[in-house]
Amino acid sequence: xxxxxLFGRRWAIASDDLVFPGFFELSLRVVWWxxxxxxxxxxxxxxxxxxxxxLSSYLIVLLVLLAVIICTVSAIVCVSMKGTICNPGPxxxxxxxxxxxxxxxxxxxxxxSLGSAWIADDVQCDRTxxxxxxxxxxxxxxxxxxxxVTIIIVFDPLGGKMAPYPSSGPNHLDSHESSQLLNGxxxxxxxxxxxxxxxxxxxxxxxxxxxxxxxxxAELFSTYFSDTDLVPSDIAAGLTLLHQQQDSxxxxxxxxxxxxxSPGPPQEADLDAELANCHHYMQFAAAxxxxxxxxxxxxxxxxxxxxxxxCRSRTTEYDLVGGDQLHCHFGSILxxxxxxxxxxxxxxxxxxxxxxxxxxxxDHRKESVVVAVRGTMSLQDILTDLSAENETLNLExxxxxxxxxxxxxxxxxxxxxxxVNDGILSQAFSIAPEYRLVVVGHSLGAGAAALLAIMLRSAxxxxxxxAFSPPRGLLSKSLYEYSKNFIVSLVLGKDVIPRLSVTNxxxxxxxxxxxxxxxxxPKYQILLYGCWYELFGGSPDNFxxxxxxxxxxxxxxxxxxxxxxxxxxxxTYSFSSDSPLESPTKYPPLYPPGRIIHLEEEGASGxxxxxxxxxxxxxxxxxxxxxxxxxxxxxxxxxxxxxMKALDSVVSDRAGYVFCPARGGSNVDMV
Numbered sequence: 001x002x003x004x005x006l007f008g009r010r011w012a013i014a015s016d017d018l019v020f021p022g023f024f025e026l027s028l029r030v031v032w033w034x035x036x037x038x039x040x041x042x043x044x045x046x047x048x049x050x051x052x053x054x055l056s057s058y059l060i061v062l063l064v065l066l067a068v069i070i071c072t073v074s075a076i077v078c079v080s081m082k083g084t085i086c087n088p089g090p091x092x093x094x095x096x097x098x099x100x101x102x103x104x105x106x107x108x109x110x111x112x113s114l115g116s117a118w119i120a121d122d123v124q125c126d127r128t129x130x131x132x133x134x135x136x137x138x139x140x141x142x143x144x145x146x147x148x149v150t151i152i153i154v155f156d157p158l159g160g161k162m163a164p165y166p167s168s169g170p171n172h173l174d175s176h177e178s179s180q181l182l183n184g185x186x187x188x189x190x191x192x193x194x195x196x197x198x199x200x201x202x203x204x205x206x207x208x209x210x211x212x213x214x215x216x217x218a219e220l221f222s223t224y225f226s227d228t229d230l231v232p233s234d235i236a237a238g239l240t241l242l243h244q245q246q247d248s249x250x251x252x253x254x255x256x257x258x259x260x261x262s263p264g265p266p267q268e269a270d271l272d273a274e275l276a277n278c279h280h281y282m283q284f285a286a287a288x289x290x291x292x293x294x295x296x297x298x299x300x301x302x303x304x305x306x307x308x309x310x311c312r313s314r315t316t317e318y319d320l321v322g323g324d325q326l327h328c329h330f331g332s333i334l335x336x337x338x339x340x341x342x343x344x345x346x347x348x349x350x351x352x353x354x355x356x357x358x359x360x361x362x363d364h365r366k367e368s369v370v371v372a373v374r375g376t377m378s379l380q381d382i383l384t385d386l387s388a389e390n391e392t393l394n395l396e397x398x399x400x401x402x403x404x405x406x407x408x409x410x411x412x413x414x415x416x417x418x419x420v421n422d423g424i425l426s427q428a429f430s431i432a433p434e435y436r437l438v439v440v441g442h443s444l445g446a447g448a449a450a451l452l453a454i455m456l457r458s459a460x461x462x463x464x465x466x467a468f469s470p471p472r473g474l475l476s477k478s479l480y481e482y483s484k485n486f487i488v489s490l491v492l493g494k495d496v497i498p499r500l501s502v503t504n505x506x507x508x509x510x511x512x513x514x515x516x517x518x519x520x521x522p523k524y525q526i527l528l529y530g531c532w533y534e535l536f537g538g539s540p541d542n543f544x545x546x547x548x549x550x551x552x553x554x555x556x557x558x559x560x561x562x563x564x565x566x567x568x569x570x571x572t573y574s575f576s577s578d579s580p581l582e583s584p585t586k587y588p589p590l591y592p593p594g595r596i597i598h599l600e601e602e603g604a605s606g607x608x609x610x611x612x613x614x615x616x617x618x619x620x621x622x623x624x625x626x627x628x629x630x631x632x633x634x635x636x637x638x639x640x641x642x643x644m645k646a647l648d649s650v651v652s653d654r655a656g657y658v659f660c661p662a663r664g665g666s667n668v669d670m671v
Contacts, residue, residue: 238512240530375443473501487594
C-alpha cells in the first residue's frame with residue numbers, strides 16, 4: 001500500500017508484495033543458472049557436432065542473460081523488503097527496477113523462441129545437451145506465461161482513473177474536486193463490479209430479481225472498496241495483525257465477573273430449556289440442506305443410505321408429499337429428521353434469487369408444525385445474501401421502523417406467500433390443529449426464518465423461531481427488540497456471520513487501516529509470523545502492532561508525500577477512533593434476531609487440527625457481536641455440522657448437571 005503506478009496506471013499490487021514471488025523466481029533462476037553452467041562445462045567438448053557452435057553460443061548468452069536477471073530480481077527482493085506498509089519511501093526505486101525486469105523479458109522471449117526453433121531443426125548433437133536445451137526452453141516459456149497471467153491478475157480496471165492522483169496526495173484537491181473524484185470512482189467501480197459479478201454468475205439467469213441483485217451487490221462492493229487504497233495483501237496483513245492484537249487484549253483482560261446477559265430469571269432453567277429446543281430443531285435446519293450436507297456428514301455410509309432414493313422413480317410415498325425438485329433430497333431429509341413420509345406436508349428445492357428452498361413437516365414429538373428454510377448453498381443464495389440494502393416492511397406488528405435486510409426479507413416474503421397463498425400451512429393445521437408453529441433455519445435460512453416468523457405472528461400468535469447462526473445485519477432496532485419475545489438465536493464461537501453486517505464491515509476496514517498504519521514491521525515479516533501464529537500459535541505480544549506514541553492522525557497524513565491511507569473526501573476520511581461508526585443512509589445499523597445463546601469455546605481458541613474443543617453456553621447481548629473477530633475458526637464455526645457437533649456436546653454435558661430449581665419456575669415452553 002499504496003498500489004504501484006506503472007505505465008501511467010495503478011495496479012492491484014504494492015511495492016512490498018514482491019518479496020515472496022521474487023524469492024521464488026530467484027531460487028528457480030539460480031538453480032536453472034547452475035544447471036546450465038554445469039551442462040555447458042561438462043559437455044562443451046561434445047559441441048563439435050553440426051550446429052554445435054550455435055548451441056554453444058545459445059548457452060553462453062543464456063548464462064549471461066540469466067545472470068543479469070538474477071541480479072535484477074535480487075535487487076527487487078531487497079528493495080521490496082524495505083520500509084513498512086505505510087512507508088513506501090525506501091522503495092521508491094522499485095518502479096525503475098520493474099521497468100528493467102520487464103525489459104529483460106524481451107531478450108528472454110527472443111532467446112526462448114530461438115531455442116524452440118533450434119529444437120525444431122532436430123540438430124544431431126549429444127542427447128544430454130539437447131535434453132538440457134529442451135528443458136531450458138520449456139522453463140523459459142513457463143516463466144513468461146506465468147508472468148503474463150500475474151499481470152492479468154494484478155490489473156486494476158480502475159487504475160487509469162486513479163493514477164493521476166497518487167503522487168500529489170489528496171490535499172491538493174478542494175472539496176468539490178475530491179467529491180467529484182470519489183463519485184466518479186464509485187460509478188466506475190460499480191460498473192466494474194457488476195461486470196465481474198455477471199461473469200462469475202453467468203449461469204444464474206437473467207430475470208428481474210437477478211438483475212436487481214447484480215446491481216445491489218455491485219453497489220455494495222463499490223461502496224466498501226472505493227474509498228481506500230488497499231491491495232489484497234494489505235488486507236491479509238491487517239487481518240493477521242488484528243488477530244494478534246485481539247488475542248493480546250483478551251489475554252491482558254481480567255476474568256469477567258458476569259460474562260453474559262440473561263433475559264430474566266431463572267437463568268439456568270431458561271437456558272437449558274432453550275438449548276434442548278435448539279438441539280431438537282437443529283436437525284430440521286440441517287435437513288433443509290438436502291443430500292449435500294448429509295453426504296458431507298456421512299462420507300462413508302451416506303451415499304449407500306440414500307442412493308436408492310436417487311435412482312428409483314417416484315413412489316406412492318413421494319406422491320403424498322407436495323413439492324418440487326426432490327431428487328436425492330428426500331432420503332437424506334428422512335434420515336436426518338427421523339420422520340416418516342407421511343409426516344411431511346411440503347418439500348421444495350426450487351432455488352432462485354430471493355427464492356429459497358424450504359420444507360414443512362409435522363413433528364409429533366414436540367407437537368409442532370415445523371417450517372425449515374435452507375441456508376446458503378448456491379450462487380443465487382449468495383446474491384440474496386449480498387443484497388444488503390435496508391428495506392421497509394409492511395407488517396401488522398404495531399412496531400415503528402419496521403425495516404430489514406432487503407435480500408433476506410424478499411426471500412422470507414416468497415416463503416410466506418407460498419405457505420399462505422398455496423394453502424400449505426392450512427393443510428398442515430387441518431391435520432394437526434392443536435400443534436403450534438415453529439420456524440427454523442441456518443445462516444441465510446435463519447435470517448429468512450426470523451423474518452418469516454415475524455410476518456406470520458399476527459396469524460399465528462404462538463409461533464416460535466430458532467435461528468441458527470443468523471446474520472447480524474438483519475433487523476432494525478425496534479424489530480430486534482420485538483423479536484425477543486418469540487425468537488431464539490444460537491451462535492457458535494467466533495462465527496463471522498452473526499457478526500457480519502455492512503456496519504461491522506466498515507468498522508473492520510477502519511480497524512485494518514488503524515493497525516497497519518501503526519505497525520512498524522515490513523509486510524513480509526507480518527505475513528510470515530502470521531502464518532506461523534495461525535498454524536502453531538504463540539505469543540501475540542511477540543509481534544508489536546503499535547508504534548510508540550502512535551496517534552490516530554497518522555491515518556489521514558500523506559505517506560511520505562506520496563499517498564494517504566484514505567481517499568480525501570470519502571466518508572471514511574475523517575473519523576475518531578472512539579466514536580461510533582456512522583453508516584451510509586442506505587445501510588443503517590441492523591441487528592440479529594431475538595435472544596442470543598452463545599456457545600463459547602472454553603480456554604484458548606484451538607487451531608485447525610484441534611477437534612476436541614469444549615464449549616459452554618450462556619445468554620449474550622447483541623452488543624457482544626458488534627465487532628468481527630479474527631481467528632482460524634471464524635469460518636468453520638459457521639458450518640452446520642460443526643454447530644451440530646458443538647450443540648450435542650453442550651447438551652450432553654449440561655444434562656449431567658443438577659440445578660436447584662429457582663422460585664417461580666421456568667417461563668420457557670419446551671416446544
